[in-house]
Amino acid sequence: MSSILRVLKFATQDFFRNFWLSFVTLTILVLALFSINLLIIFNVIAKDAILVIEDKININVYFKPEISEDQVQAVKKYLQSLIQVKDIVYISKEQALEDFKERHKDNPKILASLDELDKNPLGASLLVTAKTTNDYPKILEYLSDPQYDSLIESKNFDDHKLVIERISSITQKVNTGVATIAIIFTLISLLIIFNAIRMAIYTHKDDIMAMKLLGATNWFVQAPFLLEGVFFGLLSVIVTIMIIYPLIGFIQPYIGSLLETDFNLINYFNQNFVAIFGLELLGAILINLVSSYWAVSKYVRV
Amino acid sequence: MIHLKKISKIFYPKTVALKDVNLHIRPKEFVSIVGQSGAGKSTIIKILTAEEKATHGNIIVGGWDITDIKQREIPVLRRQIGVVYQDFKLLPKKTVFENVAFAMQVCGIPSKRIKNVVPQVLKIVGLKEKLDRYPHQISGGEIQRAAIARALVHRPKILLADEPTGNLDSLNTKDIIDLLLKINEFGTTVVLVTHNKDIVNRLKKRVVLLDSGQVVSDEEEGKYIL
Ligand SMILES: Nc1ncnc2c1ncn2[C@@H]1O[C@H](COP(=O)(O)OP(=O)(O)O)[C@@H](O)[C@H]1O
Ligand SMILES: [Mg+2]
Numbered sequence: 001m002s003s004i005l006r007v008l009k010f011a012t013q014d015f016f017r018n019f020w021l022s023f024v025t026l027t028i029l030v031l032a033l034f035s036i037n038l039l040i041i042f043n044v045i046a047k048d049a050i051l052v053i054e055d056k057i058n059i060n061v062y063f064k065p066e067i068s069e070d071q072v073q074a075v076k077k078y079l080q081s082l083i084q085v086k087d088i089v090y091i092s093k094e095q096a097l098e099d100f101k102e103r104h105k106d107n108p109k110i111l112a113s114l115d116e117l118d119k120n121p122l123g124a125s126l127l128v129t130a131k132t133t134n135d136y137p138k139i140l141e142y143l144s145d146p147q148y149d150s151l152i153e154s155k156n157f158d159d160h161k162l163v164i165e166r167i168s169s170i171t172q173k174v175n176t177g178v179a180t181i182a183i184i185f186t187l188i189s190l191l192i193i194f195n196a197i198r199m200a201i202y203t204h205k206d207d208i209m210a211m212k213l214l215g216a217t218n219w220f221v222q223a224p225f226l227l228e229g230v231f232f233g234l235l236s237v238i239v240t241i242m243i244i245y246p247l248i249g250f251i252q253p254y255i256g257s258l259l260e261t262d263f264n265l266i267n268y269f270n271q272n273f274v275a276i277f278g279l280e281l282l283g284a285i286l287i288n289l290v291s292s293y294w295a296v297s298k299y300v301r302v
Numbered sequence: 303m304i305h306l307k308k309i310s311k312i313f314y315p316k317t318v319a320l321k322d323v324n325l326h327i328r329p330k331e332f333v334s335i336v337g338q339s340g341a342g343k344s345t346i347i348k349i350l351t352a353e354e355k356a357t358h359g360n361i362i363v364g365g366w367d368i369t370d371i372k373q374r375e376i377p378v379l380r381r382q383i384g385v386v387y388q389d390f391k392l393l394p395k396k397t398v399f400e401n402v403a404f405a406m407q408v409c410g411i412p413s414k415r416i417k418n419v420v421p422q423v424l425k426i427v428g429l430k431e432k433l434d435r436y437p438h439q440i441s442g443g444e445i446q447r448a449a450i451a452r453a454l455v456h457r458p459k460i461l462l463a464d465e466p467t468g469n470l471d472s473l474n475t476k477d478i479i480d481l482l483l484k485i486n487e488f489g490t491t492v493v494l495v496t497h498n499k500d501i502v503n504r505l506k507k508r509v510v511l512l513d514s515g516q517v518v519s520d521e522e523e524g525k526y527i528l
Contacts, residue, residue: 212380214409214452215377218373
């Protein structure tokens with residue numbers, strides 16, 4: 001017990017005695033962790049953006065006004081049997097008219113001209129959603145079969161594929177960039193930590209030699225440095241959390257307006273708190289432990 | 303107590319520091335090891351504390367064959383041996399008390415016992431009044447006495463002193479030698495490495511003379527001639 005307390009005391013003393021070195025080490029560690037978190041933020045946003053856009057892709061199949069509901073239902077049944085199709089919504093002639101009126105309710109001229117017609121000029125339509133974005137061409141192909149094509153007035157396929165591809169490619173580029181930065185920071189922090197610890201240990205060389213010659217175990221010599229490593233890991237993750245939360249709080253409103261979703265970044269971080277920061281803590285501690293173990297073992301071998 | 307059997311030490315690539323050294327030191331003996339600089343005196347001390355490994359031969363300390371001592375057993379060995387070096391200085395940022403206490407902390411001895419033992423040992427070496435001083439605030443002789451106190455806190459059966467008076471004037475030297483004799487009278491085996499002829503000749507104890515890594519004479523009540 002007393003030796004554990006002593007180790008703790010030596011570790012804290014050392015942290016404050018080498019304040020500037022500790023500060024620089026901590027800063028670099030935080031930068032490394034920060035860039036990793038940026039990477040995470042960017043990825044979840046990009047993923048959500050793609051989901052939103054994918055959701056908007058569908059085919060509108062407009063039938064000729066004279067086609068009966070039974071005929072439309074038959075087409076619907078056929079489409080439902082296709083494995084590429086995920087979902088179909090039937091919009092009746094009446095519904096179409098309602099929607100049309102609703103859309104143009106501010107334009108009395110159009111409404112007036114509608115009233116002059118005694119028959120509903122609009123046809124029924126089907127809103128088809130495919131399982132994946134790659135399934136749409138196939139569905140369109142099935143629909144161009146004369147059997148169906150003769151019933152159809154027009155097909156409307158909003159191809160957002162280009163947008164998705166662009167987002168994917170941007171995501172990939174940014175990912176590579178940020179990942180490179182994260183790796184560089186991690187390497188720098190490894191180097192700095194290793195050197196900081198080596199410097200600290202070099203200044204303690206005499207103490208270490210004395211300790212060893214007085215019969216200290218390697219554990220007793222190593223433990224304060226290892227413990228300090230754990231301190232650094234813990235502290236750097238805490239500082240990172242204190243930076244990340246205000247940052248995502250700041251970004252959040254922009255995500256809402258930009259992507260038209262209710263995706264909540266703060267919730268995402270809250271729900272994955274343990275996974276994200278727990279892993280980062282493990283990583284940070286590991287970096288510290290490895291470098292301090294490495295640096296000390298050179299002097300311990302007396 | 304200490305038994306060196308045909309010890310050789312070769313430093314890479316071919317410095318022969320010790321060659322076929324046989325040395326048997328009985329409990330409670332006071333032995334001086336003398337010889338010119340580079341004769342291999344310090345190497346013997348380092349082999350006894352497992353700082354260096356012998357290239358050939360066997361080493362037995364207190365009945366324990368430490369020839370192939372394991373890394374994790376070394377602390378156990380060192381806690382049974384007190385060592386004082388010419389240049390094994392006190393830690394400058396610790397007081398005399400803290401320096402001596404440090405030796406006990408390192409071995410996980412409870413604070414209560416440390417507070418008890420350290421003043422006692424400092425009294426033996428005559429530093430009771432100066433335990434709050436830092437090394438730069440006391441004389442060379444006092445530093446060496448503090449170092450002896452530090453070596454003694456574990457109540458070791460063996461005290462190794464490698465040129466403990468190397469940097470001291472004759473008055474301080476006499477004090478340190480007297481202290482070593484007193485410790486020996488208490489029953490501790492003392493091995494004193496020195497090249498000070500006056501000390502050795504006055505001591506009238508066993509003298510082992512080393513030359514180029516070999517024992518060239520080993521006499522009870524010996525004199526350091528050469
Ligand atoms: N670590 C070492 N590496 C190489 N040679 C060494 C080392 N330590 C001592 N020696 C050599 O071994 C010989 C004996 O040294 P040492 O035991 O220190 O002599 P002494 O203490 O009698 O002056 C010397 O020639 C010295 O140069
Ligand atoms: Mg020497």
